[in-house]
Amino acid sequence: IGAGGPTGGVRRVECIRFRIGGDGYESPIDEDDEDADNMHESGTIKETFDVCLAVSFGSLTGEWIAKGLTATTENVKDEAQTAGSKNLEPDRLDVNWKTKFLEAQRKLWESQEEVKSLKDKILEAVL
Structure with missing residues (x-):
């Protein structure tokens, strides 16, 4: 029948950090920004993640990227309500x-x- 199922997984995860100003606008923070490490205490940093995935099934291969994912620490009580759903x-x-x-x-x-x-x-x- 073959040599099993698909293979692959997460290729890379990129973390993009944004500084949120008092007016609500987000500006990207460079990795070499010396103030970036000190900004964690102030609570004005937003982190998003770009996840690159790849899968192979025999000679068929595919790649895709999920951009702008965020991690939250909130407990979701209503499972029907997710970050992407609209009420x-x-x-x-x-x-x-x-x-x-x-x-x-x-x-x-x-x-x-x-x-x-x-x-x-x-x-x-x-x-």
């Missing part, structure tokens, strides 16, 4: 979706009726 109101979205659908359906029927009446007028004019 949207499902009931409101359903109503908006239904309203938009019904409006589009009404416009479609109106245009079909208009086409039918135009066809009838053309047939009357020709005959």
